[in-house]
Amino acid sequence: MAKSILSLVLNGRRRDDAVADNMLLIDYLREVAGLTGTKMGCDGGECGACTVLVDDRPRLSCISLAYTVAGRRVETIEGARRGGRISRLQRAFHEKLGSQCGYCTPGMIMASEGLLRRNPTPSDDEIRQGLSGNICRCTGYVKIIESVLSAADGSVP
Amino acid sequence: MEYMPEFSVVRPATVAEAVAMRAADPEARFVAGGTDLVPNIRRGIVAPAKVIDLNGLEEIRKIESVDGGLRIGAAVTLAELIEDGRLRADYTGIVEAAGAVAATSHRQVGTVGGNLCLDTRCLFYNQSEWWRRSNDYCLKSRGDVCHVAPKGDHCFAAFSGDLAPALMVLGAAAEIASPSGGRIIPLTGMYQDDGLAYLLLGADEMLVAVRVPAPADGFKTGYAKSRVRGAIDFPLAGVAVGLRRDADAVVDLSVALTGTNSMPLMIEGTDALTGAPPDDAMLARLDGLVRDRIQPMSSTFSPPGYRRRVVAKLTRSLIRRLYREG
Numbered sequence A: 001m002a003k004s005i006l007s008l009v010l011n012g013r014r015r016d017d018a019v020a021d022n023m024l025l026i027d028y029l030r031e032v033a034g035l036t037g038t039k040m041g042c043d044g045g046e047c048g049a050c051t052v053l054v055d056d057r058p059r060l061s062c063i064s065l066a067y068t069v070a071g072r073r074v075e076t077i078e079g080a081r082r083g084g085r086i087s088r089l090q091r092a093f094h095e096k097l098g099s100q101c102g103y104c105t106p107g108m109i110m111a112s113e114g115l116l117r118r119n120p121t122p123s124d125d126e127i128r129q130g131l132s133g134n135i136c137r138c139t140g141y142v143k144i145i146e147s148v149l150s151a152a153d154g155s156v157p
Numbered sequence B: 001m002e003y004m005p006e007f008s009v010v011r012p013a014t015v016a017e018a019v020a021m022r023a024a025d026p027e028a029r030f031v032a033g034g035t036d037l038v039p040n041i042r043r044g045i046v047a048p049a050k051v052i053d054l055n056g057l058e059e060i061r062k063i064e065s066v067d068g069g070l071r072i073g074a075a076v077t078l079a080e081l082i083e084d085g086r087l088r089a090d091y092t093g094i095v096e097a098a099g100a101v102a103a104t105s106h107r108q109v110g111t112v113g114g115n116l117c118l119d120t121r122c123l124f125y126n127q128s129e130w131w132r133r134s135n136d137y138c139l140k141s142r143g144d145v146c147h148v149a150p151k152g153d154h155c156f157a158a159f160s161g162d163l164a165p166a167l168m169v170l171g172a173a174a175e176i177a178s179p180s181g182g183r184i185i186p187l188t189g190m191y192q193d194d195g196l197a198y199l200l201l202g203a204d205e206m207l208v209a210v211r212v213p214a215p216a217d218g219f220k221t222g223y224a225k226s227r228v229r230g231a232i233d234f235p236l237a238g239v240a241v242g243l244r245r246d247a248d249a250v251v252d253l254s255v256a257l258t259g260t261n262s263m264p265l266m267i268e269g270t271d272a273l274t275g276a277p278p279d280d281a282m283l284a285r286l287d288g289l290v291r292d293r294i295q296p297m298s299s300t301f302s303p304p305g306y307r308r309r310v311v312a313k314l315t316r317s318l319i320r321r322l323y324r325e326g
């Protein structure tokens, strides 16, 4: 099986690993890097649970081959903490009940983080657009949208 | 760890290298964004031993202004397409179609070439390995019966890419490369109505770019689709319209469809409908032209009759919208 060296910046740290050509990014993150915060929810591209950021843009790690992020900055939910504290978005999901069982939450937060970096003050509609690839079976989405809005307008401490 | 069949990846640096690799190994598959190919590999639908990654081909990763129109490289992503100022200004239909493909995260890597060469889809085909095995597979992959039309030996899987019709109403051409050179053909000539062999590309050929002429002054384009999951889904049917209005008449009209057949369809004969406003009489004649060409089959969860009705509705409301705006 052909392999190559994957050099990337993962949650701010440079890493080099040998990965097989057919390895999925989600398997690299969970099995090689040991970052199990990224979840697998479907058999390919349908649910968004596996969303991570690659160079600030949302990417589905379950349909991305690991080698394609060589030389890129990859961020997972484990990298969301800022200065020893959970991020503004994470606090907002906590305060506004944007998370129930929590399975979709890492993907929701990474997709929201990607959205806020492109558009720091999204409208309700833009949030729906930005999260359109993410499925949640618990919240009914209303609380998730409230969470993102309150992270954006700074009403969450 | 997810099950993944074994394959190796080669990464050509030029188009010439890429087509030479394909010519040497016709079973190898091109991959661009992988948002179609990788799920299909994961589901065991396709199992290439070698994958040729097109992302290193800088020459096909840009949008250039050529002869007043645009040359869009096959490896340009849908996100880049949507964000391009030139497209937003003059090629609204393309931007609307690209924006209706999957979700933001797919569009960051999904490409124009991948969208135009997208595998045809069917509810008996885009399923997991165990689902298909328990159904004895089907004609398109490993089986010998078509579950949609069991008496025949034809596959009716639907072409479901959103971009093709939006490009067709603008008269786009496909630039194709092969080891023996290249050719430029109308985009409509790249397809045939066969779910198994929907692309008229040779084993050693690759789509390198689409050329889109500048729309005539006042020619407006738009795209509308219907889907099961409103937020993100393939089209049950998709319609692109290009239209020019002068005073109280439509003076130019092109209509193209996706999701209804195994190929995207350009509706012929729309010229004969111009010179009148889009009133009920004109739209009824257009319905007739469309009805004769489309052949939705039971390849989606929504029945063919529903998709027929939806095509007519979408076309009518899109034409009225563009006429109002025009």
Ligand SMILES: Cc1cc2nc3c(=O)[nH]c(=O)nc-3n(C[C@H](O)[C@H](O)[C@H](O)COP(=O)(O)OP(=O)(O)OC[C@H]3O[C@@H](n4cnc5c(N)ncnc54)[C@H](O)[C@@H]3O)c2cc1C
Binding pocket: A044, A045, A046, B029, B030, B031, B032, B033, B034, B035, B036, B037, B038, B039, B054, B074, B075, B078, B100, B101, B102, B103, B106, B109, B110, B111, B112, B113, B114, B115, B116, B117, B118, B119, B160, B161, B162, B163, B205, B206, B207, B208, B232, B233, B234, B235
């Ligand atoms: C959940 C989900 C929803 C989706 N919804 C939609 C939707 O609503 N509408 C839609 O249109 N698509 C949809 N898609 C499919 C896909 O994301 C897009 O069509 C995308 O544009 C495909 O591009 P890609 O670069 O990722 O293709 P790839 O997967 O890289 O390639 C697709 C096919 O094209 C071939 N190919 C790629 N480039 C070339 C080339 N230059 N020359 C010759 N052959 C080539 C590949 O070999 C492969 O067979 C969806 C996908 C998922 C997973």
Ligand code: SF4
Binding pocket: B121, B122, B123, B124, B125, B138, B139, B140, B141, B145, B146, B147, B148, B149, B154, B155, B156, B157, B195, B299
């Ligand atoms: S139309 Fe028939 S042969 Fe084609 S994918 Fe569907 S069931 Fe299979």
Ligand code: FES
Binding pocket: A039, A040, A041, A042, A043, A044, A045, A046, A047, A048, A049, A050, A051, A060, A061, A062, A063
């Ligand atoms: S696990 Fe990636 S989209 Fe569902």
Ligand code: FES
Binding pocket: A098, A099, A100, A101, A102, A103, A104, A105, A135, A136, A137, A138, A139
């Ligand atoms: S909180 Fe349970 S799936 Fe979203």
